[in-house]
Amino acid sequence: xxxxxxxxxxxxxxxxxxxxxxxxxxxxxxxxVLGFATYGGYKMATDFGKVEKPKAAVAEPVTTREVTxxxxxxxxxxxxxxxxxxxxDPALNGKDDLHNGTLILVNSDWAYCGDSSEVASIYExxxxxxxxxxxxxxxRDVSLRLPVINSLNDMFKGFYAATNISxxxxxxxxxxxxxxxALYVNGDPNYIQMPGFSEHESGYAVDFAIMKGEVRHDFExxxxxxxxxxxxxxxxxxxxxxxxxxxxxxxxxxxxxxRYVGVPHATYMxxxxxxxxxxxxxxxxxxxxxxxxxxxxTGNIYEIYYVPSDPxxxxxxxxxxxxxxxxxxxxxxxxxxxxxxxxxxxxxxTYTEETVTVNG
Numbered sequence: 001x002x003x004x005x006x007x008x009x010x011x012x013x014x015x016x017x018x019x020x021x022x023x024x025x026x027x028x029x030x031x032x033v034l035g036f037a038t039y040g041g042y043k044m045a046t047d048f049g050k051v052e053k054p055k056a057a058v059a060e061p062v063t064t065r066e067v068t069x070x071x072x073x074x075x076x077x078x079x080x081x082x083x084x085x086x087x088x089d090p091a092l093n094g095k096d097d098l099h100n101g102t103l104i105l106v107n108s109d110w111a112y113c114g115d116s117s118e119v120a121s122i123y124e125x126x127x128x129x130x131x132x133x134x135x136x137x138x139x140r141d142v143s144l145r146l147p148v149i150n151s152l153n154d155m156f157k158g159f160y161a162a163t164n165i166s167x168x169x170x171x172x173x174x175x176x177x178x179x180x181x182a183l184y185v186n187g188d189p190n191y192i193q194m195p196g197f198s199e200h201e202s203g204y205a206v207d208f209a210i211m212k213g214e215v216r217h218d219f220e221x222x223x224x225x226x227x228x229x230x231x232x233x234x235x236x237x238x239x240x241x242x243x244x245x246x247x248x249x250x251x252x253x254x255x256x257x258x259r260y261v262g263v264p265h266a267t268y269m270x271x272x273x274x275x276x277x278x279x280x281x282x283x284x285x286x287x288x289x290x291x292x293x294x295x296x297x298t299g300n301i302y303e304i305y306y307v308p309s310d311p312x313x314x315x316x317x318x319x320x321x322x323x324x325x326x327x328x329x330x331x332x333x334x335x336x337x338x339x340x341x342x343x344x345x346x347x348x349x350t351y352t353e354e355t356v357t358v359n360g
Contacts, residue, residue: 098309101329102236102262103337105280106199108250110332119143119174119203126153133157134166136211144173145203148236148260152206155228155235162231163224169216171256172207175200190252204260205240219256229255233270234298236263245275262327264295264302264339280331288319288338294348301348303340306331 099113106112123140126133126149133153144152152170160166175183181195192198199205208219208228221229221239229239237260243253259276261269269279283306286293293304309330310316318336320326325341 096330097328097336098330098334099332101331101337102204102260102327103265103280103329104199104202104204104332105276106197106202106332107277108193108197111196112199112201113332114202114330116145116174116201116203118145120146120149122149122152122170122173125149134160135168135170136166137170138172142170142173143203144206145260148204148206151235151237151260155232155237158231158235159227162227165224167211168219168225168228169209169211170206171209172200173205174203177201191254193251199240199259206258206260207254208256208258221255232258233266234263236260236266238266238269238276240276242275244273245278248275248277262339263297264300264304267297268293268295280333283331283337284335294342299344301342301344301346303342303346305338306335307338308335 096113100115104112104114121140121143123137123142125146126135126137133156135152135156156166156168159168175198177195180193180198180201184192184195210217210219210225219225232238237258239255240257240259241249241251241254246252260266261276265279269275274282283293283304285291286305288305288307295302295304307316307318316336318328318338320328320338321340327339329337329339331337
């Protein structure tokens with residue numbers, strides 16, 4: 001029996017076999033890599049060619065709220081109008097606008113703190129010749145603010161034209177605090193305010209009497225003189241201390257004491273039987289961002305509103321209409337009153353308190 005015995009492989013054969021194995025493994029690995037590369041390239045190509053549909057926009061939630069039309073008015077004011085910057089501190093510009101103006105309230109609760117440097121002699125500003133106003137004055141020292149004197153002259157010209165009477169006597173006007181103190185010490189406290197609390201110190205108040213020859217008489221609202229009580233408002237004056245308003249004024253009835261406040265305000269007070277204390281309180285209801293007060297006078301319409309003072313700031317910004325004729329007066333208590341001359345053709349707006357829905 002013949003037995004085949006394989007000879008062991010030489011080192012040369014072994015190396016050749018190892019080389020063949022390495023080549024086979026590399027071939028397999030190359031195939032695998034090539035497969036992944038082919039798939040990846042295809043995937044990239046197809047992804048690159050895709051056009052994604054835009055995502056649907058998500059609507060932002062709309063916030064709505066209900067407001068009254070007066071809030072809309074407020075927004076309109078602040079966005080469309082100019083501002084008058086008024087001092088609420090006496091250290092600023094040397095004055096405090098809150099305590100100056102034709103509508104300042106001066107009484108036992110509210111002292112006069114304004115500036116009276118602009119008063120002038122009534123006697124020297126009564127006119128001359130045919131233009132001289134038909135009334136007399138106690139002396140050259142009796143004084144008022146010049147705009148008040150001009151209205152006083154016009155009123156007595158009207159009074160004379162209606163009655164042919166010229167014996168009204170201007171007895172008192174502006175008073176210094178010292179003079180008021182002397183009157184208070186020697187006078188009746190039912191009629192005379194404490195020094196510092198008299199509106200005579202403002203230059204807006206005036207007292208009348210009647211001179212018959214050399215005899216002085218109290219000025220009463222009787223007979224022909226009633227014309228002044230019935231028409232003073234047309235010239236900007238009010239009877240300051242009516243008999244039925246003692247509970248508000250704290251002063252007994254004085255038929256001779258008149259106060260200048262301006263034509264529209266005097267007209268409204270006269271037509272609605274209000275004293276100054278009541279009127280200043282009423283105006284709080286006519287804030288700039290709410291319904292305004294409108295007053296018709298002979299040949300004109302006035303718009304009036306109130307702006308509260310900012311007690312935390314040296315300046316209060318008061319909104320006013322552009323290109324309008326207006327006056328700003330402090331009320332001596334807590335804010336400012338704006339009076340706008342609108343003209344006789346102005347259409348008074350209608351305000352409502354209906355609720356509307358707005359964005360925001």
